[in-house]
Amino acid sequence: DIVLTQSPALAVSLGQRATISCRASESVRSSMHWYQQKSGQQPKLLIYGASNLASGVPARFSGSGSGTDFTFTIDPVEADDIATYYCQQSRNDYTFGAGTKLELK
Amino acid sequence: QVNLQESGPGIVKPSQPLSVTCSVTGYSITTSYYYWNWIRKFPGNKLEWMGYISYDGSIYYNPSLKSRISITRDTSKNQFFLQLNTVTTEDTAVYYCARHRGYNPFDYWGQGVMVTVSS
Numbered sequence: 691d692i693v694l695t696q697s698p699a700l701a702v703s704l705g706q707r708a709t710i711s712c713r714a715s716e717s718v719r720s721s722m723h724w725y726q727q728k729s730g731q732q733p734k735l736l737i738y739g740a741s742n743l744a745s746g747v748p749a750r751f752s753g754s755g756s757g758t759d760f761t762f763t764i765d766p767v768e769a770d771d772i773a774t775y776y777c778q779q780s781r782n783d784y785t786f787g788a789g790t791k792l793e794l795k
Numbered sequence: 796q797v798n799l800q801e802s803g804p805g806i807v808k809p810s811q812p813l814s815v816t817c818s819v820t821g822y823s824i825t826t827s828y829y830y831w832n833w834i835r836k837f838p839g840n841k842l843e844w845m846g847y848i849s850y851d852g853s854i855y856y857n858p859s860l861k862s863r864i865s866i867t868r869d870t871s872k873n874q875f876f877l878q879l880n881t882v883t884t885e886d887t888a889v890y891y892c893a894r895h896r897g898y899n900p901f902d903y904w905g906q907g908v909m910v911t912v913s914s
Contacts, residue, residue: 721898723900723901725900725901731906732891732904732905732906732907733842733891733901733904734904735900735901735902738899738900738902739899744900744902774840776842778842778900778901780895780897780898780899780900781898783844783857784832784844784895784901785844786841786842786843786844788840788841789840789841789842
């Protein structure tokens with residue numbers, strides 16, 4: 691299995707930039723995707739193919755990276771962005787990171 | 796508009812089979828080249844992909860579940876199904892169905908159904 695490693699939590703202030711990293715145990719090329727999940731809801735696709743914005747997603751969200759190192763950014767952070775964010779690879783089967791909980795400072 | 800909706804038993808006794816249904820509206824599950832998946836989220840927030848059934852009926856399971864899982868479909872009702880055998884309390888989770896294509900992400904998800912394994 692390809693293991694995806696994310697930091698467990700990140701505290702940010704409203705209006706600031708939030709950056710979440712995801713490291714893969716082997717190359718996934720650009721087959722990395724990012725989801726937002728709020729309590730009691732299903733995951734929502736935000737970024738696909740490492741850097742492509744999903745339909746209807748605000749341009750405050752962005753992604754970058756390839757191979758094994760990926761970054762997801764929210765700039766600026768709004769109150770509605772408080773949630774858990776997951777990376778997911780589709781290069782070799784399908785695995786998810788453990789999630790990064792975005793919290794307010 | 797693609798919509799997926801899970802339905803399930805709520806509570807299952809240990810060692811019994813767990814069965815969940817995903818009803819799809821707005822899109823045919825036989826449309827090339829889409830795959831219809833089961834994914835679960837454990838109480839500690841870990842997400843696990845379980846397996847899929849494809850547009851042409853082929854199936855693929857997570858190797859860690861291969862001995863216990865079965866995914867089938869009813870194309871006349873546009874539904875697909877998950878059966879997980881010999882469950883334990885460690886199978887307690889929210890079960891989601893979701894769609895994807897090729898190397899692409901899971902773009903549509905159901906709302907999820909909580910299944911608790913308890914005697």
